[in-house]
Amino acid sequence: MTERTLTPVLTRRWAAPKSWTIDTYTRLDGYTALRTALAADPDRLIQLIKDSGLRGRGGAGFPTGMKWGFIPQAKPGEQPTGPAAKPTYLVINADEGEPGTCKDVPLMMADPHSLVEGCIITAYAIRAHRCFIYVRGEVVHCLRRVHNAVNEAYAAGYLGKNILGSGFDLDIVVHAGAGAYEAGEETALLNSLEGFRAEPRLKPPFPATSGLYAAPTVVNNVETICTVPYIVNGGSEWFRMMGREKSPGPKIYSISGHVQRPGQYEAPLGTTLRELLELAGGTKGELKFWTPGGSSTPLLTAKHLDVPLDFEGAAEAGSMLGTTAVMVFNTTVSVPWAVMKWTEFYEHESCGKCTPCREGTYWLTQILQRMVRKEGTPSDVETMLDVCDNIFGRSFCALGDGAVSPIRSGIKYFRQEFLDLCAQQPGQHKQAVLSGSAR
């Protein structure tokens, strides 16, 4: 595709009246992919997803088909042993909490049946008979819609025993979280689902062999799974007509902040910020900094307007695609203030299991708060970078790595702004720098 436009696939039904009901869903081709899938060899479904090049939409971009292929399966005719002898679980990560990220919640609210259908097809492919959808607790309306969709699917015979006469059984349990960003990390999510604190587990063993209840488990993001039925219906070639070679497919870009028309824009992977801003009616004020995919992805600036926003493009620009949560900030917002706010978030959400992250985020917050109060010194900048070096790559899970992203990138592009804060006399211009609230 040369001309980049919007490609509504996952968002296509959203504007339909009562888009969340099974009637609307089936009227608009819903549950057709399921019939195709249930008639197929599960291994060929896994191959289809591998061929499509679908990569996880939860932030890390891991190839979905490969993840499914890691689930140990008994060889035909042989007695299963080891992990293959245990039940397999499918767990949906609907804990959306990465700052800036707001795609899974509207997706589940508007089109919960696409998630349910995706779950059934995925479970069939990986031979799971139990699926858990772990929904973030604070979004009760979303929980309601998913719960209702599951009920409707049971009533229609898409869930339960012998689905559509295929002999395949599946039960889905909708589970509400209780407020912890870290519960979005896949192994912490499994701990949380088992009734423990949301602290991550050491990997390996990976969830594919030792996940929920130490049994083989696939953990996938909501948007990833919602994409599956379309690939079954359209095929991998169709899917690859959108996006780029290594990052194919459509993606929901969530544009927020200082733009004229914030919202959800589904476009092929590889769309640039310049193009997205055009779609969103341009910025409000002058663009200063932005994130390609949430606060854990390093900040970019106006220099990066033409970076293709796919997994490779964002990485080449020194950031990450993350969750395609495009937060746009104009020149009224102080970078040290924004970085401080994000760091307070990581400090609050650090699970406390490992020292670099627990202590590091705490002290970084202290330093940043001091700087924003204009009580910092120029050496604080170096101290922070030093602390970041001690967190990055040395933390138990990726939250620690994410926590240093705003700081490192903020200093990289806006070092002078941090230093200027130190130069000022205490109390001077306090309002201007602290506010960040000028709209």
Added chain:
Amino acid sequence: MSSEEPLAGSSVNSEEPLADSSMNSEEPLAGSSMNSEEPLAGSSMYPADHDEPVGTPAFTARPVAAEAAPDQAAPTTLSTAQDVPVERPVQVDTGVFDELTRQRAREIIARYPQSRSALLPLLHLVQSAEGYVSQAGISFCAELLELTTAEVSTVATFYTMFKRRPSGEHLVSVCTNTLCAALGGDEIYATLCKKLGVGHEETAGRPGSPGSITLEHAECLAACDLAPVLQVNYEFYDNQTPQSAVALVEALQRGERPAPTRGAPLTDWRNTELQLAGFFGEPQQLRDAVDGPSAAPETLAGNRLAEERGWQAPAMPDNPPPLPTVAEKK
């Protein structure tokens, strides 16, 4: 509990280094309110009863259950080991949980292959019954799941949504994460603090009484395109201003229940907690609630634009293409 001026500056938190971890506010080293295994985290993760700061305006009364249950200082391992034997038989009366609640608890447990998975929903259930996670609630979960109260407490204290003190009829959560804050969320939170005369996780009015409101600042609520947002009982009120937020809490205090921008007709926080435990009422009730609005203009921005401009994704083949054969292996 943040005793400092809630209104200093427009960014409330910046004046209060520890505003976030209100539980630890006396312990500069505790780092994070989640570190309850840390020896430094203080003598109790349940400051509700005996640690209650004098002069907190929020708590004028406590429910009987809390009174009757001398706080067992939530045995969180190391930190409490010296004062309270962790496994001392708990003399907490769980009789406050009626038969219906017990029936629901059994239903929750039956959903899972392993009973312990029921713990989070059970704690939501406890909150729906008691308005917070009481000592009785901890014991109730422990009994049902055959866990120690320490095992339950350590989980209950980890998650933000589990409240350790009796909450108001409504819970108002203002997003003050960066994006919302920059667009006015900090100002909204500061305005509500002043208006209600309370700080983070404090309650204006007698907890549980009609019109009482617990206020909190929240992390990103996954609605950044609708910033600044707030929630009442976890239902969304989008695109707020300090004025609209004040009008909203005034209405709540008068006993009104203004409809959320996205969500079901408002009930109260305890009812929402019941839904979080997985109980949505009669099927018809669930259907009605489900139909509460959701698609904000922002949600549909891309969808509408595509329609306007006639943009579509590439057309799919008429029939699903044959599935690929499996590559080598096996």
